[in-house]
Amino acid sequence: MHSPDSGSSSEGLSAGPLPAGITAPSLSAPSQEAAGLLPLIDAAVLDELEDELAGTGLAKRFARDYAAMWDQRYSRLAAAVHSQDSESALDAAISLKISSAMVGGVRLAKLAELLETLIRLGDFGQGKVLMERVAMDGGLTITELQSTYILGTD
Secondary structure (H helix, E strand, O other): OOOOOOOOOOOOOOOOOOOOOOOHHHHHHHHHHHHHOOOOOOHHHHHHHHHHOOOOOHHHHHHHHHHHOHHHHHHHHHHHHHOOOHHHHHHHHHHHHHHHHHHOOHHHHHHHHHHHHHHHHOOHHHHHHHHHHHHHHHHHHHHHHHHHHHOOOO
16 A cells, blocks of 8 residues: 555545645644534524424434434544545545534534545545544534434423
């Protein structure tokens, strides 16, 4: 297998020049700190979804399914990042970003967005570091979602 800096990549995902004003280190510490300032869950997102669905309970079911799929979703993402599979990692990061945003997991959605950027830049070294934060905040998000939304209200 090639080293992390070997330059092999999928189409359009190579680690070319960074966008103006962005350096790889700025994507890790300061961005992670900014993400850490976000709440784990924005309950208003699920409340709004429930209102849009006319109180059918589908929003709670979506939240329950999201929580139940966390381990599988995280494992898929972690495996892709650790194996430096750009295509699978990008797909898993985008899926996590979108589903987290839909369930109100704003901090996890932001971390997934940061991870998506690192993957697009081909920086799997920083991606592996960020995965530790994704694991920690992902677990906290699921715990809060279960205790405050899934179990906390009917």
